[in-house]
Amino acid sequence: MKDLTLFLAPFSRLVDFGDPFSVLSMVAALFCAVVFLRHSMTGSLQARASVIIHKVFATESIESRSFRLDLKLFVFNSVIFAAAAAWLNFSEPMWRASTYDAVAAILGGHEAVENGATWSKILITLVGFLAAEAGFWLAHWLCHEIPLFWRFHQLHHSAPVMTPFTALRQHPIEIILFIVVVGAFVGTGEALLVATLGTRGAAIDCFGVNVFLFLYFLTLQHFRHSPLWMPLQGWTGCLLQSPAHHQLHHSRAEASQHSNLGFALATFDWLFGTLELPTGKQVTAFGTTPEAGQIDGLWEACFAPITRKDLVELILCKGKSALSSILTRLVRDRTNGMR
Ligand SMILES: [Zn+2]
């Protein structure tokens, strides 16, 4: 029965309203797009929604190799991470709680009594959200700056066709990196609050998700991976990641690929000099190399970061020396235009 639940994981996401892929968030995001694009579209609400759906899921898009791989990775990642949470006791909340315990044991205040005051709840919610965003920015920055991590992250960037399912076009190793860094930031943030202010308790949430993050799920999140050009400029563009921010990040233009690393907020990009506001023309060419965009096999996608040269080295050399030699080369490898 448990195994059956695992294989239903990709579908149960649709009705888990705390999941970014829930039907609720998709419908709300569609409504948001209709409102956002009201000046460039005519017709009734339904007619505009229909035009948007046809643009995002155009026939040539859903028949592409890129979309096929996105769907396979969506199913694969949903199942293996549901399995990891069930069998290995590994998930973001578990890792976050462990980090909290470890940091609180050092800083003290572990036994703080829950404070039910409104200011306290708002503070916990805000700190949790900012910590998650800072962790996401850092994990993403590491993916672009460390060649070993880029090897895994480039799968996400290789999609020449962008649909909301491209969000899950991720290598499992990359997902683990994000879980570890984001969880560590949120756990540490919570422990710091307890140690400094004695404030403890749950964040304000909707279906188990921090309310600020949940609002992003309902509005701009889905169209980050889509051809819909929805830019935020000026101060709003320095505060929030609009879909156009992330489309610049997926642009074929290499200079833009290393900008806009945040998830919901653009603030950390603005603070650390990686912000590129979408003030220019709409991005129309996505992906990295034409060859990378042609991959549609799950096996190929998962093993692409490991080259034949790595395997030969592993087979010919034995033990630790082979592994350390490969790791050294991976870290130093700055070929193929990777950063
Ligand atoms: Zn990236």
Ligand SMILES: [Zn+2]
């Ligand atoms: Zn992306």
